[in-house]
Amino acid sequence: MTELARMLDCSKPTVRRIVDDICMSHFIPIEEEKVGKQLYFRIPTVKRYPILPLSTNEIAILEMCQAFTRHLLGDKQFEEATRAMQKSYGLLSDGECGTTGNEFGSISPGTIDYTPYQDILQNLITAISSKRVCRVSYQALYAEKAHSFHILPLKIFSHKDSLYVHAQRSNPQGEPNKEDDFFPLFSVHRFNKVEVLENTFEPPQNYDFEAFFNKTFGIMKGKTFLVKGQFFHHAAVYACERIWSDHQKIEKQEDGSTIIEFEASSEVEVIAWILSFRENAKILEPEWLKEKVVQSLRGMLAAYQ
Numbered sequence: 001m002t003e004l005a006r007m008l009d010c011s012k013p014t015v016r017r018i019v020d021d022i023c024m025s026h027f028i029p030i031e032e033e034k035v036g037k038q039l040y041f042r043i044p045t046v047k048r049y050p051i052l053p054l055s056t057n058e059i060a061i062l063e064m065c066q067a068f069t070r071h072l073l074g075d076k077q078f079e080e081a082t083r084a085m086q087k088s089y090g091l092l093s094d095g096e097c098g099t100t101g102n103e104f105g106s107i108s109p110g111t112i113d114y115t116p117y118q119d120i121l122q123n124l125i126t127a128i129s130s131k132r133v134c135r136v137s138y139q140a141l142y143a144e145k146a147h148s149f150h151i152l153p154l155k156i157f158s159h160k161d162s163l164y165v166h167a168q169r170s171n172p173q174g175e176p177n178k179e180d181d182f183f184p185l186f187s188v189h190r191f192n193k194v195e196v197l198e199n200t201f202e203p204p205q206n207y208d209f210e211a212f213f214n215k216t217f218g219i220m221k222g223k224t225f226l227v228k229g230q231f232f233h234h235a236a237v238y239a240c241e242r243i244w245s246d247h248q249k250i251e252k253q254e255d256g257s258t259i260i261e262f263e264a265s266s267e268v269e270v271i272a273w274i275l276s277f278r279e280n281a282k283i284l285e286p287e288w289l290k291e292k293v294v295q296s297l298r299g300m301l302a303a304y305q
Helices: 002-008 012-026 056-068 070-091 115-130 209-213 233-240 267-275 287-303
Strands: 031-035 038-042 132-138 147-159 162-170 185-187 191-200 225-231 249-252 258-264 281-285
Touching (some): 056 070, 115 132, 115 191, 162 209, 225 267, 233 258, 267 281, 267 287
Antiparallel strands (some): 031 038, 132 147, 147 162, 225 258, 225 281, 249 258
16 A cells, blocks of 8 residues: 555555545455555456446547558458447447447558558567567568568557568577667568467567657667758648657747757658658758758759759
């Protein structure tokens, strides 16, 4: 009880009330044991927890997530998600669904059809859940043929309507490659085969997906550098509405433009992003990155001459 009061930043009587509420509202048995002056709580392991009713709003949110990710699921997994949604209607607390599923949609031109990769995705999910080594056949973007090796899959994630696997390369026994000083990134649609082995592995103790990817701009991770860009007109509005790195600074100028300073780890992605705004954005710093943008513009112009 003392530890719970500290973690929840509340009094012991409040902890007592929370425990009682959990027991009464969710029908979860909580055992109590007093050792000396300390009171301990324990939730015993059960084979099946009671089925709790879903609210109309919870169903609507699930339907929205299903619609938004349809192009990433592939036909088979989307059908499974649809069946799961239909089964969940019976768990509604009021017996009536407030939505039909037709309220939500997604725009999919330019996306990848993941239907042929359903087995690969399922094997990766199994490997991550059970912490097992995978033998894979993978054809990189510029490779002439696929290569076989072993990986320790850590996380499946989506980025710009594509699916990726963050992993470590290893030997068949699950020992990470000592010569690798980074965790490789693999595109799901470039796997030809994923075989889940019996050997297990322990994920790195310091592995933090959020810190690795969501602190700086760019999915490709290199040396971090500071970027300062100026945005005009609609680009200024668009850029200000979003978070580009963990510690970004936004300064609105008297001429209506906006200067944004953020941390990045991929110069290629920053250049492509800045060029996507055409004349409505430009790099101010660093100088070497600004020169690379100029070189890209010259190369683009030369392709049309």
